Amino acid sequence: MVMRRILLALAVGCAAAEDGLNAWLRYAPLPCSLSRHHSLPESIIALNSTTTSPVYSAGQELHKGLLGIFGKNLTVSTSLPSGKPPSKAVVVGTVAAFGKSSGVGHDVASALEPDGFWLEVKGSMVTIVGQNERGALYGAFQYLSLLARADFSDVAFVSNPAAPVRWTNEWDNLDGSIEHQYGGPGIWFQGGHVVDDLTRAGQYARLLSSVGINAVIVNNVNADANILTDANMQGLGRLADAFRPYGVQLGIALNFASPQSIGGLSTFDPLDPGVIQFWTDITDKLYQHVPDLAGYLVKANSEGQPGPLTYNRTLADGANLFARPLQAHGGVLMFRAFVYNNNLNESDWKADRANAAVQFFDGLDGKFEENVVVQVKYGPIDFQVREPTSPLFAHLSRTNAAIELEVAQEYLGQQCHLVYLAPLWKTVLDFDLRVDGRPSLVRDIVTGRRFKRPLGGFAGVANVGTHPTWLGSHLATANLYAFGRLAWDPSQTAEGLLDEWVVLTFGHDRHLRSTLSQMALESWPMYENYTGNLGIQTLTDILYTHYGPNPASMDNNGWGQWTRADAHGIGMDRTVSNGTGFAGQYPPEVAAMYESLHTVPDELLLWFHHVPYTQRLRTTGETVIQHFYNAHYAGAETAATFPARWASLRGKVDSDRYDAVLRRLIYQAGHAIVWRDAINEFYRNKSSIEDERGRVGHHPWRVEAEDMTLAGGYSVVDVTPFETASGFRAVVATKNGSAATATTTLRFPDGTYDLVVGYFDQANGRSRWAAYLNDKLVGSWVGDGEDWLSHEHSTHLDGHSATRVRFPGVKVRKGDVLRVEGTPDGGEMAPLDYVALLPDGVID
Known part of the structure; x- marks a missing residue:
């Protein structure tokens, strides 16, 4: 009867429709019970009259927000009357624009770092001071976020970003398609060129700026060299113009072989003088079109991409080739550590793709230019449902590093399944690698604090598209929001960020907040249960769409995402004593934990050890095979509750979003059973061990x-x-x-x-x-x-x-x-x- 009510609810309307385009920047009117406040500013002063300035944008954003939340249509001016702020105004600008007479103290100015801001609220007097232009805009967004969440507290605080690199990667192709296109076609390329209408590009920059993202790599890491044609450079200039009012810089991914493929050279050897000159000229030319170009992203010698190893040069040689011409312009070179051989032989017990990153970068620490940042995937394989932290983070004490996270759910339900990713990311960011026996949290390594590096930060593969929700699903924007907020401050909790997003995106109703938050927090453990657990990865089809179940595809191929499952046992032996040696890539304390069956966490057991199906878990006493059966049933059972829980919110969410989310949750509940049955049947067949509870293969209804x-x-x-x-x-x-x-x-x-x-x-x-x-x-x-x-x-x-x-x-x-x-x-x-x-x- 519950499901009947759910399905009937699909046809019933409720509140005014929304398409999701504004995501968390809806500025919806506050409920009357929350909108009682003592005072609000009566005017807005944004201390820059240039329409392309982020400070000017801050003024416009404040006007829009206060109008939407409170219905107050305030005037916006661009200068201080008599050089001093009025008593009932919100004033936003840079330290330099405020000037000495504005009352901004030396302590505040000296505490601000690049992109940082100071926000002070004293009743109806609000002061927002940025260290630079986009810092001021970030402060305006923070003030509006507080108001939209009904927080009218008097505050005075400085907020600085944890790291200078806070970028998204968009895997867009010049033809308008996107690699892993879950949110529709791309929003800035079509037919080989930058599109004429860049309205959506500007809207996206606004979203990113609101959570502190400061740059976008706009094209696929598997780059097309034609991004460098004269016509496309001009187009990139227009695209940068669309980003600039929101303080978002443009960057591009490069094809390493471009000197040969489009430059007329016979080589792309990074030490060849002609190749060096090619990239110097290209860089200079790009900066003529995009004076504030953030920099480059390079994927080299991986998955068939060209790179320096072709000429027996080092990866540092390859990275420095691009970094040196960027230095003259203040640009950053992001060099992906995703380098591995995709033609491994599974019959070799020592072969292991997970070893690749450390092996390829061995001996290169400290040999990269100061504007190079090595971009490291959070785990050693490929954005799986759970992986150990990449050990490469512990090997880069003299090299800038950034963590690569995937907002697009490539292996994690592709935005059709609700999977809130911040708890997964936090398992890596908060992991202590114990480098040299000292506290070494990953978040402190990538922000540069642990090893005192000048650069570092976060890269998020977002892959937004033309779908009104940007990512293809209303609930998936929680991941984009969380990525930006964690890039600003990785010490924040997944729970706190989620509550912010729920309120800003759907509203203040207590039942709505608790219901949606609880569902989202359960979603990653649930997905792990009905896909792949104990560190065995998601068991998805790695040879085709990376979406549904196909556990056999994990083995008998060259990609190295193996389970080594046979009739007797399962799991990769990555120990030093008997396996691939991967566990030994970690510092000694961590390596010892993973090496032993007595100390390895159950959730990573099969990542590090090959064990019989009858191996018992330390925490529950279940055998591995029975845990598979139980977990997959538990995951599907949890997914089955989601439609009814969402249906309880009918009338609290506008009809369009309510119906769209409900339809997907009903689909997810069904597909979770597809996953449950497929994985359980496969391993029952493989192991010949029955489910002790008699469920697997028995469907009496x-x-x-x-x-x-x-x-x-x-x-x-x-x-x-x-x-x-x-x-x-x-x-x-x-x-x-x-x-x-x-x-x-x-x-x-x-x-x-x-x-x-x-x-x-x-x-x-x-x-x-x-x-x-x-x-x-x-x-x-x-x-x-x-x-x-x-x-x-x-x-x-x-x-x-x-x-x-x-x-x-x-x-x-x-x-x-x-x-x-x-x-x-x-x-x-x-x-x-x-x-x-x-x-x-x-x-x-």
Whole structure:
């Protein structure tokens, strides 16, 4: 009955619609109960009249915010009357613009670091002083955030960023596509050039500025050398113009082989004088178009990309090639540490992709130019659901380092699944590497504090697109918000940042805040449970879409994301004593913890050790295989609660966002069961060990499609991978455009059930299905997930296309006849997996 109420709620409207474009910058009117305040400013003074200035933008933003939150339409001026602030105004500007007569003390000015700000609120008098222009804008956003969260406290504080590098990486291609395109096509490239209309680019810069992001790499790390054509340099200049009012700088990714591919040279050897001159000239020319260019990002010698190793040069030689011409302009070179061999031999027990970063950078610490920042992925593999901290952070004491986090959920549900990532990021940022036996938190290493480095910080792969929500989902913007706020201050808590985002994005209602916050905080552990746990990674399909389950794809390939699963055991032996030696890349205290089965954390057991399926966990006493079964059921059970919990917020969220989120949570609950069944069936088959609770492979409320009476062209097919179909098989139609049917006589007791149909929604058609009970229509649906789901879609019957539809509250009598009718479209032949009749409270 709960699910019936949920589904009916999809058709019911509530508050005024919102499309998500403003994300957390909605400036929604405060509820009357919260808007009672003693006083507010009566005017706005922004101490710069240049319309492209961030201080000017701060004035406009303050006007917009105060109008939206309180309905106060204040005047905006650009100079102090008589050189002194009036008593009831918000004044924003730089230290220099305020001048000595403004009352900004020496203590405040000296405490401010680049991009920092001072915010003082005394009733209706508000002073916002930035060390520079964008610092002033950051302070204005902070003041508005306080007001939007109904915080009217008098305050006086300095806020400085933890690190100078706070960048996003956008993997946009010049044709308008994006690598891992979950939020729609790109917003600044199309047809090989920068688009004419850069409105969305400016809106994005505004969002980023509000959380302290100061630069954007606008193109794919797998860079197209044509980014450097004259036409594209001019376009980049226009794009930088769109960013500049918000204090956001533009940077670009470079293709290492550009001197050869577009420069007419026979080489791209980083020590060749002609190559050096090529990059010097290119850099000078770029700065003519973009005078405040942030710098470059380079991915070299990884996944087929060119680099210095081609010429037996070092990675430092390659990085310095770009860093030196940037120095004259104040630019930064971000050099990705994502360097590895993707043709490893799994039969070699010592082979390990995780070792690559430290091995490739061994001996190079201190050999990079001072404006080089080595950009290190948070873990040693590839943005997995859980990884140990990359040990490379402990090896760069004389080199600037930044941490690379992924806002786009490449291996983590691709924005179709709710997965709040800040708790995952915090496990790495707060990890103590114990370098030289001293406290060495990762967050202190990347901010430069631990080793007293001048540069460092954060790079977030965001991949925003033209979808109104930017990332493809209303809930996914929590990750973009958290990334920016953690880049400013990585000591903040995931819980605190989440509450801020909920209030700013959805409102103040207490039930809404607690419900959505709790769901989001449960989401990462839940996803880890129903995908892959104990450090075995997500078990997704690494050879295809990186979305649905395919555990076999982890092994027998050259990519090195192996599980080494066989009939007897599972896990990578990364010990020094018997395995790949990866554990020994950590400082001694950490290495010793990971080396021993007696001290390695259970959540990373299979990352560091190959063990039998019967190995018992230290914390719970479960065997590894039973933990797999239990965790996958627990994760799916939690996901099943999310639609009802969100439905309890009906009327507290505008109808468009309410419906869009509910639809995705219902989908996630179904796909969590696809994951649960696929992983459990695969490892039951692999290990030949049964679930001691008798759940795996036993579905008493299901009827397999292949066991139904088939007509009109439906025929039985095997599904590959086998574990992604219930009973390992499905039925597909053989005649395009004409309906096929699958019929069964129900043997369940009389009662009210939820009818669930498992089917495959492929990307090469939009089939139609209808379910009839005794020839009476129960419900119909279309396989149109490619139109509204953001993941990379599949044309196959597999764990990516497998999904479910549910019709609640169906009254059934024993002996009733259920018929499912499927009409193919295109290459999608109306595939069916099973039907299930679920009593109230049964998840399946």
